[in-house]
Amino acid sequence: MFRTGRVICVRGHSPHFGFHDRSRRNPLFSIPRSVRSFRLGRRSGLIQKDLRMPRKPLIGINTDYRSSQKNTPALSVVFAGYYDALLKAGALPVIIPPFPENKDLNSNLDQILDLLDGVVMVGGADLDPRRDGYMLHPSVRPMEERRETFDRFLIDKVGERRLPLFAIGAGMQLLNVS
Known part of the structure:
Protein backbone atom coordinates (compact mmCIF):
# COMPACT_ATOMS: atom_id res chain seq x y z
CA MET A 1 0.00 0.00 0.00
CA PHE A 2 1.32 3.45 -0.86
CA ARG A 3 -0.02 6.98 -0.85
CA THR A 4 -0.18 9.37 -3.76
CA GLY A 5 -1.45 12.86 -3.01
CA ARG A 6 -5.02 12.66 -1.77
CA VAL A 7 -5.52 9.02 -2.69
CA ILE A 8 -4.47 5.86 -0.87
CA CYS A 9 -3.72 3.32 -3.57
CA VAL A 10 -3.71 -0.39 -3.02
CA ARG A 11 -1.68 -2.35 -5.52
CA GLY A 12 -3.85 -4.37 -7.84
CA HIS A 13 -7.04 -2.50 -6.94
CA SER A 14 -8.81 0.52 -8.27
CA PRO A 15 -7.56 3.60 -6.41
CA HIS A 16 -11.00 5.15 -5.95
CA PHE A 17 -12.03 2.43 -3.48
CA GLY A 18 -9.28 3.55 -1.12
CA PHE A 19 -9.93 7.26 -1.68
CA HIS A 20 -9.20 9.41 1.33
CA ASP A 21 -9.45 13.16 1.54
CA ARG A 22 -6.46 14.18 3.67
CA SER A 23 -7.72 17.77 3.86
CA ARG A 24 -10.43 16.67 6.32
CA ARG A 25 -9.14 15.64 9.74
CA ASN A 26 -9.55 11.92 10.13
CA PRO A 27 -9.14 10.77 13.76
CA LEU A 28 -7.49 7.58 12.50
CA PHE A 29 -4.48 9.54 11.30
CA SER A 30 -4.05 11.35 14.62
CA ILE A 31 -3.13 7.98 16.18
CA PRO A 32 0.50 7.00 15.57
CA ARG A 33 0.88 4.54 12.72
CA SER A 34 2.57 1.97 14.92
CA VAL A 35 -0.44 1.57 17.19
CA ARG A 36 -3.48 1.91 14.96
CA SER A 37 -5.44 -0.95 13.52
CA PHE A 38 -7.77 -0.34 10.62
CA ARG A 39 -9.76 -2.04 7.92
CA LEU A 40 -10.04 -0.65 4.45
CA GLY A 41 -13.47 -0.97 2.87
CA ARG A 42 -14.88 -4.33 1.83
CA ARG A 43 -14.51 -3.39 -1.80
CA SER A 44 -10.76 -2.99 -1.52
CA GLY A 45 -10.41 -6.73 -1.05
CA LEU A 46 -7.89 -6.33 1.76
CA ILE A 47 -8.04 -8.34 4.93
CA GLN A 48 -7.83 -6.41 8.19
CA LYS A 49 -4.38 -5.02 8.83
CA ASP A 50 -3.47 -5.44 12.51
CA LEU A 51 -0.50 -3.73 13.98
CA ARG A 52 0.55 -4.77 17.47
CA MET A 53 -0.74 -2.61 20.27
CA PRO A 54 1.67 -1.73 23.07
CA ARG A 55 1.59 -4.44 25.71
CA LYS A 56 0.15 -3.89 29.16
CA PRO A 57 2.70 -3.48 31.93
Whole structure:
Protein backbone atom coordinates (compact mmCIF):
# COMPACT_ATOMS: atom_id res chain seq x y z
CA MET A 1 0.00 0.00 0.00
CA PHE A 2 1.32 3.45 -0.86
CA ARG A 3 -0.02 6.98 -0.85
CA THR A 4 -0.18 9.37 -3.76
CA GLY A 5 -1.45 12.86 -3.01
CA ARG A 6 -5.02 12.66 -1.77
CA VAL A 7 -5.52 9.02 -2.69
CA ILE A 8 -4.47 5.86 -0.87
CA CYS A 9 -3.72 3.32 -3.57
CA VAL A 10 -3.71 -0.39 -3.02
CA ARG A 11 -1.68 -2.35 -5.52
CA GLY A 12 -3.85 -4.37 -7.84
CA HIS A 13 -7.04 -2.50 -6.94
CA SER A 14 -8.81 0.52 -8.27
CA PRO A 15 -7.56 3.60 -6.41
CA HIS A 16 -11.00 5.15 -5.95
CA PHE A 17 -12.03 2.43 -3.48
CA GLY A 18 -9.28 3.55 -1.12
CA PHE A 19 -9.93 7.26 -1.68
CA HIS A 20 -9.20 9.41 1.33
CA ASP A 21 -9.45 13.16 1.54
CA ARG A 22 -6.46 14.18 3.67
CA SER A 23 -7.72 17.77 3.86
CA ARG A 24 -10.43 16.67 6.32
CA ARG A 25 -9.14 15.64 9.74
CA ASN A 26 -9.55 11.92 10.13
CA PRO A 27 -9.14 10.77 13.76
CA LEU A 28 -7.49 7.58 12.50
CA PHE A 29 -4.48 9.54 11.30
CA SER A 30 -4.05 11.35 14.62
CA ILE A 31 -3.13 7.98 16.18
CA PRO A 32 0.50 7.00 15.57
CA ARG A 33 0.88 4.54 12.72
CA SER A 34 2.57 1.97 14.92
CA VAL A 35 -0.44 1.57 17.19
CA ARG A 36 -3.48 1.91 14.96
CA SER A 37 -5.44 -0.95 13.52
CA PHE A 38 -7.77 -0.34 10.62
CA ARG A 39 -9.76 -2.04 7.92
CA LEU A 40 -10.04 -0.65 4.45
CA GLY A 41 -13.47 -0.97 2.87
CA ARG A 42 -14.88 -4.33 1.83
CA ARG A 43 -14.51 -3.39 -1.80
CA SER A 44 -10.76 -2.99 -1.52
CA GLY A 45 -10.41 -6.73 -1.05
CA LEU A 46 -7.89 -6.33 1.76
CA ILE A 47 -8.04 -8.34 4.93
CA GLN A 48 -7.83 -6.41 8.19
CA LYS A 49 -4.38 -5.02 8.83
CA ASP A 50 -3.47 -5.44 12.51
CA LEU A 51 -0.50 -3.73 13.98
CA ARG A 52 0.55 -4.77 17.47
CA MET A 53 -0.74 -2.61 20.27
CA PRO A 54 1.67 -1.73 23.07
CA ARG A 55 1.59 -4.44 25.71
CA LYS A 56 0.15 -3.89 29.16
CA PRO A 57 2.70 -3.48 31.93
CA LEU A 58 3.49 -6.63 33.90
CA ILE A 59 3.55 -5.95 37.64
CA GLY A 60 4.87 -8.54 40.09
CA ILE A 61 3.07 -9.13 43.38
CA ASN A 62 4.78 -10.93 46.23
CA THR A 63 2.58 -13.30 48.22
CA ASP A 64 1.86 -13.96 51.85
CA TYR A 65 3.06 -17.37 53.05
CA ARG A 66 1.44 -19.67 55.57
CA SER A 67 3.36 -22.74 56.69
CA SER A 68 1.70 -26.13 56.97
CA GLN A 69 -0.36 -26.91 60.05
CA LYS A 70 -1.70 -30.23 61.29
CA ASN A 71 -4.30 -30.77 58.57
CA THR A 72 -3.45 -28.07 56.05
CA PRO A 73 -0.55 -27.84 53.59
CA ALA A 74 1.68 -24.77 53.23
CA LEU A 75 0.21 -22.15 50.92
CA SER A 76 0.86 -18.78 49.36
CA VAL A 77 -1.93 -16.22 49.42
CA VAL A 78 -2.64 -13.04 47.46
CA PHE A 79 -5.74 -11.12 48.42
CA ALA A 80 -7.97 -10.29 45.47
CA GLY A 81 -7.88 -6.55 46.10
CA TYR A 82 -4.23 -6.36 45.07
CA TYR A 83 -4.59 -7.93 41.64
CA ASP A 84 -8.05 -6.41 41.05
CA ALA A 85 -6.54 -2.94 41.53
CA LEU A 86 -3.74 -3.72 39.06
CA LEU A 87 -6.22 -5.01 36.49
CA LYS A 88 -8.38 -1.92 36.94
CA ALA A 89 -5.31 0.26 36.39
CA GLY A 90 -4.57 -1.54 33.11
CA ALA A 91 -1.66 -3.72 34.27
CA LEU A 92 -1.33 -7.50 34.33
CA PRO A 93 -0.42 -9.00 37.71
CA VAL A 94 2.33 -11.62 37.93
CA ILE A 95 2.37 -13.64 41.15
CA ILE A 96 5.82 -14.05 42.77
CA PRO A 97 5.68 -16.84 45.37
CA PRO A 98 8.23 -16.92 48.20
CA PHE A 99 10.75 -19.36 46.76
CA PRO A 100 12.62 -21.47 49.29
CA GLU A 101 16.27 -20.63 49.84
CA ASN A 102 18.33 -22.82 47.53
CA LYS A 103 20.95 -22.55 44.82
CA ASP A 104 18.34 -21.73 42.15
CA LEU A 105 16.72 -18.84 44.04
CA ASN A 106 18.81 -16.16 42.37
CA SER A 107 18.32 -17.43 38.80
CA ASN A 108 14.60 -18.13 39.29
CA LEU A 109 13.98 -14.64 40.60
CA ASP A 110 16.12 -13.05 37.88
CA GLN A 111 14.04 -14.78 35.19
CA ILE A 112 10.83 -13.38 36.66
CA LEU A 113 12.21 -9.88 37.21
CA ASP A 114 13.43 -9.76 33.60
CA LEU A 115 9.78 -9.79 32.51
CA LEU A 116 8.42 -7.23 34.97
CA ASP A 117 7.81 -3.50 34.63
CA GLY A 118 7.33 -2.99 38.38
CA VAL A 119 6.66 -4.73 41.71
CA VAL A 120 4.03 -4.43 44.45
CA MET A 121 5.15 -5.52 47.93
CA VAL A 122 1.95 -6.49 49.74
CA GLY A 123 1.07 -6.11 53.40
CA GLY A 124 0.97 -8.83 56.00
CA ALA A 125 2.34 -9.56 59.44
CA ASP A 126 5.19 -7.53 60.93
CA LEU A 127 8.88 -7.93 60.22
CA ASP A 128 10.75 -9.68 63.00
CA PRO A 129 12.67 -6.86 64.75
CA ARG A 130 15.24 -9.38 66.10
CA ARG A 131 16.67 -9.70 62.57
CA ASP A 132 17.62 -6.02 62.73
CA GLY A 133 18.99 -6.15 66.29
CA TYR A 134 15.89 -4.98 68.20
CA MET A 135 13.82 -6.66 70.93
CA LEU A 136 10.53 -8.35 70.10
CA HIS A 137 7.63 -6.32 71.49
CA PRO A 138 4.58 -8.33 72.69
CA SER A 139 2.30 -6.58 70.15
CA VAL A 140 4.42 -7.64 67.14
CA ARG A 141 3.07 -10.50 65.03
CA PRO A 142 6.16 -11.62 63.09
CA MET A 143 5.64 -12.98 59.59
CA GLU A 144 6.75 -16.44 58.53
CA GLU A 145 10.53 -16.72 58.25
CA ARG A 146 10.37 -18.04 54.67
CA ARG A 147 8.38 -15.02 53.49
CA GLU A 148 10.51 -12.49 55.33
CA THR A 149 13.74 -14.00 54.03
CA PHE A 150 12.41 -14.05 50.47
CA ASP A 151 10.95 -10.54 50.68
CA ARG A 152 14.28 -9.13 51.89
CA PHE A 153 16.01 -10.85 48.96
CA LEU A 154 13.32 -9.65 46.53
CA ILE A 155 13.50 -6.01 47.62
CA ASP A 156 17.30 -6.07 47.28
CA LYS A 157 16.99 -7.43 43.72
CA VAL A 158 14.32 -4.86 42.83
CA GLY A 159 16.58 -2.10 44.18
CA GLU A 160 19.56 -3.37 42.17
CA ARG A 161 17.48 -3.29 38.99
CA ARG A 162 15.88 0.04 39.91
CA LEU A 163 12.41 -1.29 39.12
CA PRO A 164 9.45 0.83 40.22
CA LEU A 165 8.20 -0.41 43.60
CA PHE A 166 4.89 0.13 45.41
CA ALA A 167 5.09 -1.02 49.03
CA ILE A 168 2.07 -1.56 51.30
CA GLY A 169 2.11 -2.30 55.04
CA ALA A 170 4.81 -4.90 55.70
CA GLY A 171 6.29 -4.04 52.31
CA MET A 172 6.70 -0.45 53.49
CA GLN A 173 8.30 -1.66 56.72
CA LEU A 174 10.75 -3.70 54.68
CA LEU A 175 11.48 -0.81 52.36
CA ASN A 176 12.22 1.32 55.42
CA VAL A 177 14.81 -1.10 56.87
CA SER A 178 16.41 -2.14 53.55
